[in-house]
Amino acid sequence: MSTESAVRRYVVVRNDEEQYSIWPVGRALPPGWHDQGFSGPKDECLGHIRRVWTDLRPRTLRELAGS
Structure with a gap:
C-alpha cells in the first residue's frame, strides 16, 4: 500500500436504493x-x-420480493 493511499480518507455513502460505496472526503x-x-x-x-x-x-x- 502506498503512503498516499494509507492517509487518504473516505466517507461511507449510500444511495436511494440503499447501495453503499466510499467517496473521498472533501469532494462533493x-x-x-x-x-x-x-x-x-x-x-x-x-x-x-x-x-x-x-x-x-x-x-x-x-420491496418487490416482500422482505
Whole structure:
C-alpha cells in the first residue's frame, strides 16, 4: 500500500436504493448519494460497509420480493 493511499480518507455513502460505496472526503457527493456518518481510511470504510450492508439487493427489489 502506498503512503498516499494509507492517509487518504473516505466517507461511507449510500444511495436511494440503499447501495453503499466510499467517496473521498472533501469532494462533493454525486447526486443521489448521502453521507452515512462514517469516515476513515479506505480499509476501515470498506469494513464498515461489510458489517452494515447485509442484503446486497437494491431496495426496490427487496420491496418487490416482500422482505
